[in-house]
Amino acid sequence: xxxxxxxxxxxxxxxxxSLELGCNYSYGGTVNLFWYVQYxxxxxxxxxxxxxxxxxxxxxxxxxxxxxxxxxxxxxxxPSVQWSDTAEYFCAGSIYNQGGKLIFGQGTELSVKP
Amino acid sequence: xxxxxxxxxxxxxKRGQNVTFRCDPISEHNRLYWYRQTLGQGPxxxxxxxxxxxxxxxxxxxxxxxxERPKGSFSTLEIQRTEQGDSAMYLCASSLxxxxxxxxxxxxxxLTVV
Numbered sequence: 001x002x003x004x005x006x007x008x009x010x011x012x013x014x015x016x017x018s019l020e021l022g023c024n025y026s027y028g029g030t031v032n033l034f035w036y037v038q039y040x041x042x043x044x045x046x047x048x049x050x051x052x053x054x055x056x057x058x059x060x061x062x063x064x065x066x067x068x069x070x071x072x073x074x075x076x077x078x079p080s081v082q083w084s085d086t087a088e089y090f091c092a093g094s095i096y097n098q099g100g101k102l103i104f105g106q107g108t109e110l111s112v113k114p
Numbered sequence: 115x116x117x118x119x120x121x122x123x124x125x126x127x128k129r130g131q132n133v134t135f136r137c138d139p140i141s142e143h144n145r146l147y148w149y150r151q152t153l154g155q156g157p158x159x160x161x162x163x164x165x166x167x168x169x170x171x172x173x174x175x176x177x178x179x180x181x182e183r184p185k186g187s188f189s190t191l192e193i194q195r196t197e198q199g200d201s202a203m204y205l206c207a208s209s210l211x212x213x214x215x216x217x218x219x220x221x222x223x224x225l226t227v228v
Contacts, residue, residue, distance in 0.1 A: 004156075034216055034217075036219075042221075043205075043220060043222065044157070044207075044219040046215075046218075090156050092156075100147075100213055100217075101159050101170060102159065102207075102217060103159065104149075104158070105156050106155055107155070107156045
């Protein structure tokens with residue numbers, strides 16, 4: 001079955017620390033991959049997406065993610081986090097050309113200490 | 115209109131009652147999706163429309179759930195004979211066919227069944 005899994009449920013960092021959130025997917029074919037962020041009390045917002053091409057994609061607010069096909073991974077990274085990055089982060093995937101249904105991971109709660 | 119609107123934001127209902135939620139997508143988006151999110155979990159796909167056609171329904175969607183998008187614009191999600199297990203956040207999202215720009219989510223309707 002198609003699935004997306006996120007390794008960390010809760011990550012706690014100090015400001016200026018580097019961030020890497022893991023995401024793995026299980027699809028047989030071509031996939032579109034996304035990272036969404038949900039700030040406290042707000043709706044899901046798109047951070048970045050990968051459809052094809054350069055496997056290193058850059059998103060908003062200094063986030064980036066790398067698609068590694070051989071590892072079925074799409075990890076999210078940020079070199080230096082800020083307190084304002086405290087939020088829940090969701091990885092999601094859809095099978096290319098099959099209706100666009102998104103499958104989400106369980107989410108990772110990030111807490112950044114000032 | 116710059117986003118996806120959902121109404122109401124909160125709904126408290128007694129077990130056994132029927133409830134209906136509304137979603138107004140971004141006007142240029144012809145795809146519309148419904149998801150359900152419970153605490154500590156990622157959004158779960160329920161159903162999606164391309165224009166007025168309902169193209170896929172999740173097995174999670176029991177017979178008590180029905181969704182419509184009569185004119186290919188707004189959509190409604192109805193839950194009949196609500197149960198306590200239906201308590202969740204119901205999210206609506208919309209997108210272009212090409213998925214350019216990803217999926218835009220609304221703020222959700224929080225349902226509490228008492």
